[in-house]
Amino acid sequence: xxxxxxxxxxxxxxxxxxxxxxxxxxxxxxxxxxxxxxxxxxxxxxxxxxxxxxxxxxxxxxxxxxxxxxxxxxxxxxxxxxxxxxxxxxxxxxxxxxxxxxxxxxxxxxxxxxxxxxxxxxxxxxxxxxxxxxxxxxxxxxxxxxxxxxxxxxxxxxxxxxxxxxxxxxxxxxxxxxxxxxxxxxxxxxxxxxxxxxxxxxxxxxxxxxxxxxxxxxxxxxxxxxxxxxxxxxxxxxxxxxxxxxxxxxxxxxxxxxxxxxxxxxxxxxxxxxxxxxxxxxxxxxxxxxxxxxxxxxxxxxxxxxxxxxxxxxxxxxxxxxxxxxxxxx
Numbered sequence: 579x580x581x582x583x584x585x586x587x588x589x590x591x592x593x594x595x596x597x598x599x600x601x602x603x604x605x606x607x608x609x610x611x612x613x614x615x616x617x618x619x620x621x622x623x624x625x626x627x628x629x630x631x632x633x634x635x636x637x638x639x640x641x642x643x644x645x646x647x648x649x650x651x652x653x654x655x656x657x658x659x660x661x662x663x664x665x666x667x668x669x670x671x672x673x674x675x676x677x678x679x680x681x682x683x684x685x686x687x688x689x690x691x692x693x694x695x696x697x698x699x700x701x702x703x704x705x706x707x708x709x710x711x712x713x714x715x716x717x718x719x720x721x722x723x724x725x726x727x728x729x730x731x732x733x734x735x736x737x738x739x740x741x742x743x744x745x746x747x748x749x750x751x752x753x754x755x756x757x758x759x760x761x762x763x764x765x766x767x768x769x770x771x772x773x774x775x776x777x778x779x780x781x782x783x784x785x786x787x788x789x790x791x792x793x794x795x796x797x798x799x800x801x802x803x804x805x806x807x808x809x810x811x812x813x814x815x816x817x818x819x820x821x822x823x824x825x826x827x828x829x830x831x832x833x834x835x836x837x838x839x840x841x842x843x844x845x846x847x848x849x850x851x852x853x854x855x856x857x858x859x860x861x862x863x864x865x866x867x868x869x870x871x872x873x874x875x876x877x878x879x880x881x882x883x884x885x886x887x888x889x890x891x892x893x894x895x896x897x898x899x900x901x902x903x904x905x906x907x908x
Contacts, residue, residue: 579621579871582852584652584777585750587723591652593846594871595624595779596864597855602635604859607642612861614643620868626753626779626855628656628697629682637685648688655682656727658697670700672711679715694721695753698728705733706740713746727753731766738774751777751852756845757785758826758887759817765890768850777852783845784857784867786810788819790837791827825886833879839869844883847875 581590596617601610617625625644627637637655644651657678660668668674679694694715696708712724724747726734734752741748752771754763763780771778784790823837830837845854858864875883 581623584852586775587750587777589652589723589750591624591777591853592622593853594620594622594842594868595626595853595855596622597626597781597857598636598640599628599631599857600636600859601627601639602632607639609860610639611643613858613864614640616861616864616868617856618647620871622856623650624652624654624779624853626654626781627682627686628659628695629661629678629685630656630659630697633661634681634685637682641686641688645687652692653686653688654693654695654725655686655691656695656697657682658700669703670696670698670708670711671703672707672714675708675711676714679720683720690719691721693723693725693751695725695727696729699726699730699733705737706744709737709740709744709746713741713744716747723747723750725749725751725753728755731770734767735770735774738776749776751779753779753781753855755782756780756848756851756854757783758789758841758844758883759785759814759819759822761887761890764848765893768848772850778850779853779855780845780851781855781857783842783854784838785814785819785841788814788823789826789841790866791823793819793823822886826883829883829886833873835873836866836869838863838866839873840883842867842870843873843875844880846870847880 580593582593583589584591605613625640627640629637631637644653657675658668658670666673675696679691682691694712700708712721715721716724726737726749729752734749738749752767754767756763760782768778787793826841827837830840833840842854842856845851856864856867858867
């Protein structure tokens, strides 16, 4: 597996990354171990976690799995979501973020976290307060690089500007949702990341499994997140998911690959993307995604896949694209 540099850090990361949300949940510890081993065999060195995954159990499992390999890996985790009913055990206040990070260090059984994400934007807390907490963790050597997940472009840019103004360690990457059904990041987030030369690790490249075709009317499985998780059901409601999945599966068959591999490869082909985050509940699911490393999409194939779903509207209502007034595309 090839590596890519993460923004301007000089840090080499594998072209595919793995997200451990299934650890301790859909994947028990034994299956998590098999998944981890397959990732390592494939050359993945970037493992993403969060304190809220299985309420800390994912971090504990990952911490045991990385023993003896810690210095070969880029390890990430996140904090913001509540881990208990405590009044201050949530959000991105400096009070909570510092404690959340320290708890993650204990569960992961490591002396530092390579990349630490604010998991969501916290509208109740001043952004500079959250960033001051990240800077404190950097200064203490508990994290190497700060990052954000699920932030809007303006929120990310605001954070970068505040860090630059105060001389704090700057965000090195973002983690947004991105797949063929959810393309909003193309409008501002991905261009913003490119302009700032920060990394992008998109999650859910398979659209919760929809793009594999497993949820089609003729092949509905007995289990899966889309069947039991209202968050995922709401996220993809109102979209022509079944129709897109069928057309996408036909295209993948024509190309001679699996829909899972092609979905991951399409996300990876965007020039702003550093590495898509794979997710799997078992080794079999992982294997189909790993096929993405063998795919190189031509510009024509990339455009054909993109045409399966509507491109999101531009960031402003005033656009002269395609007319004689579009001075920059002649």
